[in-house]
Amino acid sequence: MAETLLHIEGVSKRFGGVTASENVSLVVPAGELHAIIGPNGAGKTTLIGQLTGEITPDAGHIRFADADITALPTYQRSTLGLARSFQITSLFLDMSVLDNVALAVQAHDGHSFRFWRPARKQESLRAPARAALARSGLASRADVPVADLSHGEHRQLEIAMALATRPRMLLLDEPMAGMGPEESARLVALLRELKKEYTILLIEHDMEAVFALADRISVLVYGRVIATGKPDEIRVNPEVRRAYLGEKDVVARHV
Ligand SMILES: Nc1ncnc2c1ncn2[C@@H]1O[C@H](COP(=O)(O)OP(=O)(O)O)[C@@H](O)[C@H]1O
Ligand SMILES: [Mg+2]
Structure with missing residues (x-):
């Protein structure tokens, strides 16, 4: 079995009355491409922020490569090999x-x-x-x-x-946003290459891309992980189907 690279244990984060992360637990083994999907406002970006150190969790622990990084500043996480790709201004x-x-x-x-x-x-x-x-x-x-x-x-x-x-692990927050079909296809091809070499946490709305690339998928709804599993398991998960009911842009064709 592959070594666990990232271990999120019971992470919670509130912003005033909003629970952005509710007791989130997630294990990502080395070499996995793990996708996180969920409606807008589900807490995906907040979760990434807690991984990079930009946001401090109210509760819970984050372990990376056997180190407890929950309280480490961003640059030390980067030194350990956790890299975020985000829009560079x-x-x-x-x-x-x-x-x-x-x-x-x-x-x-x-x-x-x-x-x-x-x-x-x-x-x-x-x-x-x-x-x-x-x-x-x-x-x-x-x-x-x-x-x-x-x-x-x-x-x-x-x-x-x-x-x-x-890095050892790449954190990607909606890399396909704003791309046309050709650019998206190119990026999917690139990520397919990169996943041979890096562990990747991918947040993405493009379900085509998610189901093509992910080894496992976690579904976040109102800050809570409602399901984690292989793409085929997520497709048939009744709670996931319920969560996406009525969202026309999303999993309809895939779930
Ligand atoms: N800095 C913040 N202050 C207050 N509320 C926030 C802050 N960041 C995020 N939120 C709220 O937390 C929830 C989750 O947001 P976010 O993590 O950006 O969701 P997602 O990336 O899944 O769309 C939303 O309700 C959002 O409005
Ligand atoms: Mg977001």
Whole structure:
């Protein structure tokens, strides 16, 4: 049996009167692509925030790679290998794709960079940056200014920047949002490759993508995990069907 990489134990979080996480428990073995689905407001992003350390749970514990990370600051979780890919607002648009990723490597490695040389010129930063771009399918766009990337390529860049930190586990919050069918298909192909190498927690509304990629799926409703299982088990789960009844965009065709 695969080693447990992420273990969420009884995590709860309230915002005023809203229970965003209610006694959430989840085990993700190394190598798994675990998808979390659920209606808007179900608490998916709040759960990711508690994994990265941006949100502190009111109760419960989070273990990653055998360490209790519940109270660790974000950068220490990143050092342990937990990487979030999210929309990056601090990109240098007139700089090349490669230079932006090199800066992500530098930010992650902090002390290892030599401040008297322009960081992005250093081979020690550019080599891992190039590798991350190759892994995320952006190698051919390395020298293009970020401003020239398409929406889909932007998302690939965000994944490249997460990969540049050499993570063990990737946390992806709705990476397909705003993509057309072609871009989504490209991203599904990319994630299918990445799942061979990384443990992945994927939050996604695109059920096509979720059912194509996930080893297991957890369904979150009002902060509560109502079901966890293989795609085929989730499809036929009566409680999941009930939760999605009337939501036309969702599982209808898949469940
Ligand atoms: N910082 C916050 N302050 C108050 N309420 C919040 C905050 N973050 C999330 N919520 C509430 O918690 C619930 C879960 O939100 P969220 O985790 O963003 O759901 P999802 O990502 O599944 O759409 C929602 O009702 C949302 O309004
Ligand atoms: Mg969300």
